[in-house]
Amino acid sequence: MSRLVTPIITAALAWSLAGCVAPSGPGPSARPVPDNFHTLMPPKMVLRDDTVAAATHDRSASRLAYVGVWAPNGDACAMMDxxxxxxxxxxxxxxxxxxxxxxxxxxxxxxxxxxxxxxTCKVGRATVRKTISVLMSSSRKLRLTPAPGAQGQSLVRCHLQE
Known part of the structure; x- marks a missing residue:
């Protein structure tokens, strides 16, 4: 009986493991992770108009490096709007x-x-005048000081999904 059981068990084991073997040949290709993955915003269709305008502005033509969408970190970029x-x-x-x-x-x-x-700023129902300063430390980082004497804030540039 042992001679009969061994081939049956071997065949059953081979049949059950057949589904566990990865198929040979190329599988579905994974999309490469973009360099700016950690600073991506939600899709354009759910962003406000000024956010899309700031993110798509042609800074190379205007040479206004400060234009963009900025947040304290990449996690905040993902929450934009x-x-x-x-x-x-x-x-x-x-x-x-x-x-x-x-x-x-x-x-x-x-x-x-x-x-x-x-x-000229609208804060609630009030209109106030103030001086706002920006300092670009790199193309991806900006220091924003919202008023004279206020503490500056370091921000990173957020990017749109492609």
Whole structure:
């Protein structure tokens, strides 16, 4: 009986393991992870118009490096326009939206890493004037000072999904 059981068990084991073997040949190709993966925002269709305008602005043509969508870190980029959080800045050539305020100003000087803007800001129902300063430390990092004497904030550039 042992002679009969051994071939049956071997055949059953081979049949059950057949589904566990990976098929040979090329499988589905994985999409490469983009370099800016850690700073991606949600898809365009769920972002506000000024966010899309800031993120798609042609900075090489305008030479306004400060234009873009900025957040304290990549996790915050992923929440852009989806939930309330502190510390973001959506900057177009002539406006900035931050938590609780929207400001307008004259566009800065092309090519300058440091800019100061005399801005008119709507904060709730009030209108205030203040000076906002930005300093580009690299193409991906900006230091924003929302008013003279205020503590500056380091932000990273957020990117759209492709």
């Amino acid at each position: 989806q939930t309330a959080f502190d510390g973001y800045a959506v900057i177009t050539p002539d406006s900035i939206r931050r938590p609780g305020e929207t400001c307008s100003f004259e566009p800065g000087q092309p090519g300058n890493a440091a800019q100061s803007f005399d801005a």
